[in-house]
Amino acid sequence: MNIQEENWVALAREGDPRAMHELYERHRSRIFSLAYRYVRNIPDAEDILQDTFIKAFRSLKNRALDDDGFFSTWIYRIAVNCAMDHFRRRRHEDVDGDWQRDFLAVDETRAAPSPEREYQRHEVAFQVRRLLDGLTARKRMIVQLRHFQQLKIDEIAELLGCSQGSVKKQLFLAMAQLRVKMDARCGG
Amino acid sequence: MKCKEFRDLIFSCQDGMLAPVKNAEFAGHLRSCPACAEEFAALAKTGALLAEGAGDVPVPDWDRSWRRIAAAVAPRPRRRAAWDLFPRWALAAAGFLAFFILGIAFARLQLFPPGDSPAGTGDPAFAFTARDYFSLLQPVMAEYANAQDPGAAAPEDVQRVRRLLNDLYLLKMRAEGSRERGLQLLLGDIELVLLEMVHLDRSRPESVRRLGALIQEKGLPMKLRVFNPDNRKLTQI
The missing domain is CATH 1.20.58 (Methane Monooxygenase Hydroxylase; Chain G, domain 1)
Known part of the structure; x- marks a missing residue:
């Protein structure tokens, strides 16, 4: 944690709203990206974003500041847990409509690609989403942290609070499960 | 290198965390073992598909989210209770005094019931x-x-x-x-x-x-x- 962020964290601990807003601006994109790629719809991702910061600011008073870089890692860990909790709650709800609408929302913010390329991207993303839907919350999170957020095994283990061996084992199982599904779809 | 060790090192290899010697052993096993090579290729293919399907992240309404967060973490004004007007030691002393007076009254009632007082006694x-x-x-x-x-x-x-x-x-x-x-x-x-x-x-x-x-x-x-x-x-x- 750099000196400036350390100061913001110290002020936020005392309830300074400006410091909280500064920390929010620094970390919101990374957390929203994690949340959105995990739940694949904007309202749920916004809920996760808000829950994460609310939990972080409320419990910040009880945290020690002697751990270098603790805030970014710590808030990311909160976000991971919030996302998995949210996913477990919403698992059986149908969010297809949200997902389609969110893709349209993405389109509006980007330069228009060719229609064929865009169709292909949508198709792949849709297939990936279908594949990930069969995984448990934890395996889904490990796959996402590994392949969407590009984290290393030791970083994932730290975030989830488990051993690297456990992460590797679950990642292997998840990838094997995904491969079987992919083969089944290709075969079909 | 055995197949089990190879599989243990696949993710470390992908992360670029293998030492040069280990990396050479890994590459040698990859060339010599078709099953492990197939496993490695399948993992890479699945990973590539996942990365491609990650999709773009839309931009949410940051301000709306912040307003909700700020409202949730803002300190709520605490309503002042009547007992907040007095220091705690004063409340404790008053409670003790009331208890003491009531205790004396009760003891007097037990020791000298009203019926025991004769009309002549003390009159x-x-x-x-x-x-x-x-x-x-x-x-x-x-x-x-x-x-x-x-x-x-x-x-x-x-x-x-x-x-x-x-x-x-x-x-x-x-x-x-x-x-x-x-x-x-x-x-x-x-x-x-x-x-x-x-x-x-x-x-x-x-x-x-x-x-x-x-x-x-x-x-x-x-x-x-x-x-x-x-x-x-x-x-x-």
Whole structure:
């Protein structure tokens, strides 16, 4: 944690709203990206974003500041847990409509690609989403942290609070499960 | 390198975390083992598909989210309770004092129930009346007790004796709740003697002597001295 962020964290601990807003601006994109790629719809991702910061600011008073870089890692860990909790709650709800609408929302913010390329991207993303839907919350999170957020095994283990061996084992199982599904779809 | 070790190192290889020597061993096994090579390729293919399907992240309404967060973490003004106006030590002292006073009142009630308090006990008016009454009665009793001559043994007229009897009844009523059993017995004896006096046949000397003997038998002159107006015990009644 750099000196400036350390100061913001110290002020936020005392309830300074400006410091909280500064920390929010620094970390919101990374957390929203994690949340959105995990739940694949904007309202749920916004809920996760808000829950994460609310939990972080409320419990910040009880945290020690002697751990270098603790805030970014710590808030990311909160976000991971919030996302998995949210996913477990919403698992059986149908969010297809949200997902389609969110893709349209993405389109509006980007330069228009060719229609064929865009169709292909949508198709792949849709297939990936279908594949990930069969995984448990934890395996889904490990796959996402590994392949969407590009984290290393030791970083994932730290975030989830488990051993690297456990992460590797679950990642292997998840990838094997995904491969079987992919083969089944290709075969079909 | 064995296949198991190879699989353990696949993710480390992808992360670029293998030492050069280990990396060379890994590459050698990859070339020599078709099953592991297939596993490695499949993992890479699945990973590439996932990365391609990650999709873009839309931009949410950052300000709306911040407003909700700020509202949730803002300190809520605490309503001041009535007891916040006083320091805690003052409240504790007041509570202790109230408890102490109630304790004393309860103990007094247990030790001295209201029914136990005799009408005469602690009643200044009663004590004064008893003292007056005994001071009036004492010479009369002494006169009858010592009377030998029937002619001289009727100094008191009947009306005066009746008044003494009436006053005695009032005194007895007041002394009913008294713990002084001696006083109650004395009043009973006085009543008996006064009734004899009322019905005394003053023309017959033997009647007068019999009354004198009764007064002596009951020990009234001595008892009235014991309960005389100057006696402290009577004052306490």
